[in-house]
Amino acid sequence: MLYIGIDLGGTGIKAGVVDDNGKILCKDSCPTGVERGHEAVIKDMAALALRVVEKSGHTVGDMKAIGIGLPGVLDPRTGHVPFCTNLGWHDVPIVEEMHKYIDLPVFVDNDATVAGLAESVAGVSAGAVNSVFITLGTGVGGGVILGGKVFSGSHGVASEIGHMVTVAGGEPCTCGNSGCWERYASATALIREGRRLCEAKPETALLKAVDGDPKAITAKHVIDLAKAGDPDCAALFDNYVHHLCVGLSNLVNLYDPEVIVLGGGVSHAGQFLLDAVRAKLPAMIFYKDMPYARVELAKLTNDAGIIGAAMLGR
C-alpha cells in the first residue's frame, strides 16, 4: 500500500509518496505562504500532494490515505485544528478543506508526534513497541508511541511533554505556567542562559564569538564553545544537560519506553550531547538495578515529517 505524507511547516510544505515500510518513493515541496490564510495554504497542500502522486507514476486511487503533520493538534471531536501559532490558524476545518480536493481519508497530528512515528517505523526506534521522540528546538515537543501506535490520550492532548513542569516556580512559560521543561531543555533555554552569561560576564568567550551582540547568540554558539572546552559555556551546557535529564528521568518514570529519541536543533550537537546525557541520566533513574530506556539521536531528520505523516494512515 502507498500513502501521501505532508509536512506542513511555517515556511514550507513538503509532500511525499511513501510505502508501508516508511520508504519515500517520490517527494516535492513548495512555500507555505501563511499570510494568505488557511484556505490558500490547504489548496496548495492538496495541489502539491496531487503533483507528487503524479510524479511517482501512480494515481490517487493507489493511495490508501493522506497524513498531515503540523505544529499544532487536531481536535478529534471536530476534525478542526483549534489553534496553531506558527501558521496563525484558529479553528481551521483542515479535514473538510482537504476533502474539497482529494477524496482520501485524512489523518492529522502534531509534527513532533509524526516525527516520532517516523523514527519508530523507519528510524532509530524501529521495532520498539514503546518509544518517546523529543524535539529540542524553539520549544520542546514530544511524540509518544505506545504499543506501536501514536498515543494521543483520551482527548488528543497527551504527549505535551515540553509543558511538563520540572521546576515549579521557575522560568515563566509562554503557556501561562512557570517552570515548564521546555524553558530549560529547548534551544531557547541555551540562548537565554548564553545571554545571561554575557550580561554577567562581558569578558566571556561567548560574547566574543558573536562580536559583542548577545542577540546573535544561537544554541550552536554555546554548544560549539562547550565542545571546544570554554569553561563558561561548558558549565552552561552541563546545567542544560542536567535539566534535560530531569525531564528524561520523568519520562522513564511515567512512560518507561524502550527508546527515547532526541531530535530537533539541539540534537545536532550529536555524540557530544548523547555522551553527556548518558553520563548524567543513570544516577537519576528510580529503579537503578532494572533496565530502562536507551537514549538515541534521531536518524531521519529532514524526511521524518513526510514519512511520519504518511504512516498516520497505515
Next chain:
Amino acid sequence: MLYIGIDLGGTGIKAGVVDDNGKILCKDSCPTGVERGHEAVIKDMAALALRVVEKSGHTVGDMKAIGIGLPGVLDPRTGHVPFCTNLGWHDVPIVEEMHKYIDLPVFVDNDATVAGLAESVAGVSAGAVNSVFITLGTGVGGGVILGGKVFSGSHGVASEIGHMVTVAGGEPCTCGNSGCWERYASATALIREGRRLCEAKPETALLKAVDGDPKAITAKHVIDLAKAGDPDCAALFDNYVHHLCVGLSNLVNLYDPEVIVLGGGVSHAGQFLLDAVRAKLPAMIFYKDMPYARVELAKLTNDAGIIGAAMLGR
C-alpha cells in the same frame, strides 16, 4: 470466572474471591509478620487464599488466577520482587514460592497499580479507557490504566509518578533525587510543612492542637485546621494543593486520561480537597479550550487491594 485477589501489606494480608465484575464474594485476612522472612509470609498468604476459596464454597479449580498487590514491583524478566522496603524483601521469587502451594497462574503488581485497576473495573473510573489512580499517602504512588489495561511500560518500571521531579533542586527525596513530586504531594509533605510552621511560629494553632509536640502532627491535623479556617494551616494546605496540581497537570500533559482518581490518606480530606483541586487545576492546563481529565475521589478504599489484585488475572 472467579479470581483470588491478595492485598499484601506491611502489617496485614487480605485475600478475597472476586468475580469478573470486581465483586468480592468472600474475604478474610491475617497478620503479615514480616519479621519471619518471605518464605513464611508467602506460605501464610497461600494458606489464607486456600481458606478464602473454601469459605466461598468453591474449589481452586473454579479459580482462573491469583493476583497479588504489594508495595513494590515485579521484575517481569525473573518473576522476582527485586526489593520491597516495607516488607524488607530483596530479590524474592514470589511466583515460584506461591506455586509450591497453589497451582494457578500468579500475577503480581504494585499496590497503587492494583488499586487503580480496581477503581477502573468497579470504582469511580469504571468505564474509562485511560485513567490514573494516585495514592496520596506516606509517599505518592500511581496506577496507570491505558486502553483498559494496567500500563507497566517496557521494563515494568512505568507509573512511578511520585518520583516525577516537579521542583528540580527542591526537597531531597529518599530515592536520591531532589524535588520529586511525592516530597510535595504526600501526607509526609503536609507533616513536614506543619512542623516547619510550628518551628517558625510557636503561637500557631497547629502546635496547640498537638499539645506542643510537633512530632505528633499528622496530615489530618493540618487539614482539619485548614477546614476550620485557621489561616496558617489554610496557607499550608493551599501550597500543598498547588504542588499537587503541578503534578496533576503534568499527568494531563503526558497521559491525558479521562479520569484522575485521588486515593490514599490525604484523599480522606474528601470534598474539601476535591474542591480545592478543581478550583486550582484549570488555570494550569495547557489546552484550556479542550476537554481534559476529570478529577475524582477514590471509591473502593479498603477493598481496592483485593479487587484490583484479582483483576490482574482477568
